[in-house]
Amino acid sequence: MAANETTVKLDGVSKSFGEFTAVRDLSLTVRAGRVFGLLGPNGAGKTTTIRMIVNITAPDSGSILLFGRHIDSNLQDRIGYLPEERGLYKKMRVADQLRFFAEIKNMRGKEIESKIDQWLARVKLSEWKNKRSMELSKGMQQKIQFITSVIHDPDLLILDEPFSGLDPVNVELLKEIVLDLKRAGKTIIFSTHQMEVAEKICDDICLLNRSQKVFEGSLREIKSSFGRNSVAVRCEGGDGVLDDPGLVSKLVRHADEAQALLASGADAQTLLKRLIDSGAVIGKFEMVEPSLNDIFITKVTEPA
Amino acid sequence: MKKFLSVVKREYVQRVRAKMFIVSTILLPLVMSLFGLVPAIILSIETPPMRVAVVDQTGRMYSQLRQALFNDQQEAGTQNANAAAPPTTPRRNFSRFVLEEVDATDQPLDQIRASLDQRLRARELDGYVILPPAFLSEGKAEFVNRNPGDLFSPRVLQSAINRAAREQRLIDAKVDPKTRQELFKTVELQSVKVGAAGDQQQPDSGGSFAIVFGVGFVMYLAILMYGQIILGAVIEEKETRIAEILFSSVKPFTLMMGKLVGVSLVALTQLAIWGIAFSVFALYGVGLLASQGMRASIPSIPFSHYIYFGLFFLLGYFIYATIYALVGSMVTTAQEGGQLAMPIILVLVISFYLFWPVSRSPDSPFSFWVSMIPFTAPVAMLVRIVTQTPPFWQIALSLLIGFSSVLVIMWLASRIYRVGMLMYGKRVSIPEAIRWARQA
Numbered sequence: 001m002a003a004n005e006t007t008v009k010l011d012g013v014s015k016s017f018g019e020f021t022a023v024r025d026l027s028l029t030v031r032a033g034r035v036f037g038l039l040g041p042n043g044a045g046k047t048t049t050i051r052m053i054v055n056i057t058a059p060d061s062g063s064i065l066l067f068g069r070h071i072d073s074n075l076q077d078r079i080g081y082l083p084e085e086r087g088l089y090k091k092m093r094v095a096d097q098l099r100f101f102a103e104i105k106n107m108r109g110k111e112i113e114s115k116i117d118q119w120l121a122r123v124k125l126s127e128w129k130n131k132r133s134m135e136l137s138k139g140m141q142q143k144i145q146f147i148t149s150v151i152h153d154p155d156l157l158i159l160d161e162p163f164s165g166l167d168p169v170n171v172e173l174l175k176e177i178v179l180d181l182k183r184a185g186k187t188i189i190f191s192t193h194q195m196e197v198a199e200k201i202c203d204d205i206c207l208l209n210r211s212q213k214v215f216e217g218s219l220r221e222i223k224s225s226f227g228r229n230s231v232a233v234r235c236e237g238g239d240g241v242l243d244d245p246g247l248v249s250k251l252v253r254h255a256d257e258a259q260a261l262l263a264s265g266a267d268a269q270t271l272l273k274r275l276i277d278s279g280a281v282i283g284k285f286e287m288v289e290p291s292l293n294d295i296f297i298t299k300v301t302e303p304a
Numbered sequence: 305m306k307k308f309l310s311v312v313k314r315e316y317v318q319r320v321r322a323k324m325f326i327v328s329t330i331l332l333p334l335v336m337s338l339f340g341l342v343p344a345i346i347l348s349i350e351t352p353p354m355r356v357a358v359v360d361q362t363g364r365m366y367s368q369l370r371q372a373l374f375n376d377q378q379e380a381g382t383q384n385a386n387a388a389a390p391p392t393t394p395r396r397n398f399s400r401f402v403l404e405e406v407d408a409t410d411q412p413l414d415q416i417r418a419s420l421d422q423r424l425r426a427r428e429l430d431g432y433v434i435l436p437p438a439f440l441s442e443g444k445a446e447f448v449n450r451n452p453g454d455l456f457s458p459r460v461l462q463s464a465i466n467r468a469a470r471e472q473r474l475i476d477a478k479v480d481p482k483t484r485q486e487l488f489k490t491v492e493l494q495s496v497k498v499g500a501a502g503d504q505q506q507p508d509s510g511g512s513f514a515i516v517f518g519v520g521f522v523m524y525l526a527i528l529m530y531g532q533i534i535l536g537a538v539i540e541e542k543e544t545r546i547a548e549i550l551f552s553s554v555k556p557f558t559l560m561m562g563k564l565v566g567v568s569l570v571a572l573t574q575l576a577i578w579g580i581a582f583s584v585f586a587l588y589g590v591g592l593l594a595s596q597g598m599r600a601s602i603p604s605i606p607f608s609h610y611i612y613f614g615l616f617f618l619l620g621y622f623i624y625a626t627i628y629a630l631v632g633s634m635v636t637t638a639q640e641g642g643q644l645a646m647p648i649i650l651v652l653v654i655s656f657y658l659f660w661p662v663s664r665s666p667d668s669p670f671s672f673w674v675s676m677i678p679f680t681a682p683v684a685m686l687v688r689i690v691t692q693t694p695p696f697w698q699i700a701l702s703l704l705i706g707f708s709s710v711l712v713i714m715w716l717a718s719r720i721y722r723v724g725m726l727m728y729g730k731r732v733s734i735p736e737a738i739r740w741a742r743q744a
Contacts, residue, residue, distance in 0.1 A: 087545035
């Protein structure tokens with residue numbers, strides 16, 4: 001798939017439930033072969049947006065193009081969807097379960113069996129193939145749910161909070177799989193409210209807040225547009241300097257270091273000099289990119 | 305279509321494989337036969353015969369009464385029993401009597417009464433009958449029973465005395481035995497269907513009625529057993545939170561229909577197993593009866609009727625099953641659904657009562673309309689078919705209305721289900737409904 005092809009295109013999409021508007025006039029473009037982060041706090045409209053893309057619910061207005069076509073139920077077979085609300089049939093065996101989910105994606109019988117084995121091996125659950133899902137731990141169940149969304153080799157994979165509740169080892173495992181799929185040319189939409197996770201795997205992001213788009217673009221672009229105006233500092237003494245609003249517009253103290261966002265007009269050199277002059281002992285002084293979280297907070301609080 | 309079949313297959317295989325299915329398939333007939341057997345066993349418990357003294361002041365009645373009473377018992381007993389044999393083993397043991405004649409000629413009645421009362425208290429006797437001298441003309445007798453709660457024996461006794469009196473009066477009127485026999489010959493009334501009268505004597509629809517009742521009963525049973533399962537099946541994806549994953553692959557209507565058909569196939573499988581087992585036993589039983597000289601025949605019913613029985617059974621089953629699905633789509637837990645489903649059973653029971661008005665006038669407008677309304681059609685239309693088969697277009701129309709209703713209800717259920725899950729209680733807007741209907 002060519003790099004500049006568009007997988008999903010939303011144009012002026014709105015959706016409301018009674019009085020409540022879940023999504024307002026949303027336009028966005030998901031490019032093929034990229035990981036697209038749909039970010040925002042809880043209730044921002046992420047899940048509703050995704051449901052419209054997967055054709056579970058229809059927009060009130062606006063258009064949605066998927067692979068250049070208007071969505072219909074046949075296109076659903078090319079999508080893999082792992083919703084935030086997910087479960088398994090408790091009494092069904094793992095293999096039967098995966099076979100069922102593959103069948104309703106119109107997969108052919110022969111292909112299904114080999115894919116089941118392949119994916120179970122990949123997530124290290126091969127020996128659980130004939131166990132009922134209620135015998136599995138929560139983490140194992142989550143990996144099985146993940147397989148249900150990828151077993152039919154979809155061109156577009158949509159993951160809604162895929163890592164919530166997983167231990168770090170399994171998060172790493174799934175992240176690796178997602179990146180492999182991206183390398184194989186698949187498009188991935190990744191929805192989360194955890195900015196730190198998104199920062200590590202997304203190429204492009206779209207920030208949603210209160211049903212509206214706040215920002216859309218590549219992660220690199222947005223980060224560089226904010227510039228390196230943040231400093232990570234670890235020092236003893238010099239508190240008065242860091243609290244000077246002329247130098248630091250925002251200060252976040254972590255356990256053993258602080259992150260200072262430089263005030264407009266101030267520069268890092270001046271800050272360093274003032275700290276040394278005040279007699280502070282400096283353990284660390286490093287220019288850092290703003291975190292996605294900082295950007296998000298800035299964007300959301302910024303007057304429109 | 306392929307997705308639909310996948311849903312059906314999953315639903316069917318998972319359920320048929322479950323232990324519950326196997327256990328209930330075996331257990332239910334056992335429980336049912338237990339229900340049938342226990343009363344039979346209880347009724348067969350031997351009770352001692354009732355000792356009754358007869359004070360015959362007419363002097364002519366005792367032997368007549370004895371004959372009437374024991375002939376009665378003999379008839380109730382084995383049929384091939386020879387008339388001369390003593391009535392030793394009557395089948396209905398609760399009507400067994402031991403009679404004793406009390407000489408009423410040389411003592412005053414009060415004295416006889418006093419001694420009989422004493423014997424009653426001493427439990428030597430269970431009761432006594434006094435036939436006063438004017439009994440034959442006035443027809444009044446007296447029965448003293450030690451156990452006034454016994455409702456059955458006085459009735460048996462009364463009818464025997466009645467017959468004995470009638471016989472004796474005829475004898476008194478000098479009617480010869482042959483005429484007496486002729487007088488008591490029972491009349492045979494054979495109902496014959498219109499059109500079949502004349503040379504081709506067709507048996508009445510009694511047998512057909514029995515089958516309609518049977519079909520209705522099996523329908524009721526299937527709904528009672530499987531309605532709740534359908535409800536549970538519809539709720540399953542909500543409770544396990546699978547619904548959203550499924551809806552990214554299948555349409556809600558496909559899912560709903562798949563579930564309904566899947567569970568229904570399970571129900572039909574179970575009914576078929578029972579049906580076959582029952583038929584085998586029944587055939588064996590008929591054979592057994594035949595070998596004993598008893599005639600048990602299967603009522604002769606036109607072949608087309610069997611097809612109608614099948615079709616209307618399916619209609620009845622599905623129309624009620626879909627209501628369970630509809631309820632399932634609205635609620636979030638099975639308990640909640642169980643309460644909401646109660647009125648469904650009520651409607652089903654009411655539809656049974658239509659049996660009588662419809663069978664009395666199968667051609668009335670009332671019968672026509674109830675046989676068109678999907679919820680009452682299965683019973684009402686079958687009754688009409690076995691009584692005065694309505695024109696074919698009416699049967700076809702009834703089936704069409706019924707099965708269309710099934711689809712409409714399922715469509716509605718799938719919409720409510722989807723909206724309920726996704727819209728957090730939002731009501732369906734008409735433009736949205738139209739858009740989704742067009743897409744489907």
